[in-house]
Amino acid sequence: MRFFILCLLLVLNLSASVYQKNCLSCHNKLPIKIDKFFYRYLLKYSSAIETKYAMKLYLQNPKKENSILNPALLNRFGVKKKTTLSEKDLKKAIDEYWDKYKIFGKLK
């Protein structure tokens, strides 16, 4: 039985996306949900192309200057570590993040 559960967890882990494994896994532990970051990006960059580019730039080279967090939150949580994801995986993760929270097609 224990073996069966371990196998199931392994299969589930293998089928999880880059975004789920590498982004959600950490962000879910934070007090601020991941969608709040999305709306802050949207507020500053508007279009898909500019938002995705800003996210990629920050994740590859995180600095206080290019963070969308306000100074109080930055002081509290600090700047995240540089991503270890490859260019391709990072793009996949950002695309999934955009598709999940984008406004297009959600308004009635």
Next chain:
Amino acid sequence: MSVLKNWDINLRQSEKKTLLSFFILYLFFTTLLLLFMAIFYYNTQKDLMLKDKRVGLSKYANDEIKRLKYLHVNFDRVPRIYPRDKRFKSAIYDSVYTKIFSLLDSSDVDLNEDIYLKDGSIYYIKELESYYLGTKYVVIEVKDDGIWLKRVYKNLAIYGGGILAVLLLMGYFLLYLLLRPMREAIELLDRFIKDTTHELNTPVSTILSNIELSSKEQIDEKLQKRLNRIKIGARTISNLYQDLVFLTLSQKIESKKQNEDIAELLQERLEYFSLSIESKKITLKSKLSKGISLHVDKKKLTKLIDNLISNAIKYNKINGTIDVVLAEKYFYIKDSGRGIEKDKLDLIFKRYERADRSVGGFGIGLSIVSKIAQEEGLRVEIDSVFKKYTTVKVSW
């Protein structure tokens, strides 16, 4: 062009065309000028209207932005319903002009404009500083009530019409001033021709009647020949007098149409010119079918025939021939003269145009023929081979 209509000698066709061209050109530029003024006035009034509307539309846009802000902040907590307003329709676009959501009637919006009018709707575009829901441009659409446009059309009709009338009146007086020297010259020429024509009549009639009287007396052959030459000369002057009378007074002479025997008339005119025919030793061959009559003005048809016979004699060679044939639907006069070059055939009906300048004349004969034919419903055709013959066919 009433300035021209009372002259006995009317302006030539080309001069009339020039004046007409001037008038059309003047009318064209006047209309063009008014059109530019109208467009300028329309655009100014439209801009003023948009300026008036701008304040209200800006307020609508701010109201919409407030609602977008609320929706952005509470996107995961409230129903995701786009904020609507009864007073206007709106749409939101991102920074690369991609439509996020739209309630507009038109899908084609110019986001580079600030405010504009299109298809009866006014569009106001406001750029956001913070992109709520990713919105960089909020577009507000309201229907144009069209009151300003009605006012513009009314003013254009009143003032535009007034200006056009004034400009046309000015054009008329300008034309009148331009024509004055030409009119004076033509009046002078008109008076001169009338006076000359009048003065010609009495002496020519005297010469002709005296020759007729002298011919009846017993005179020797030599003197008779001289008298005949004088008679031909006097008749030539008489014909010229008749032509000038026709040209100067033709519009004042009332047409008297009646059935005329054409064979009889042709025979009569050939006899009238018999002396001239004899003097050039021309052989006359006539074949005139009997019983053909036409409902025409005798004087005018006589003038037409006289001109054709006179030309056939004038342009014929010594010992030449003249054929006169009358059939059911036509008659023709053929000479064995110099003929007319092909490139000159189209011009010979114009007044003062002469295909051959080697003999005397004013070049008015065929112009009269053409004019009479037109008035009497006849058709004139010319067939000619240079240096061989000329046939003038008159059909009906």
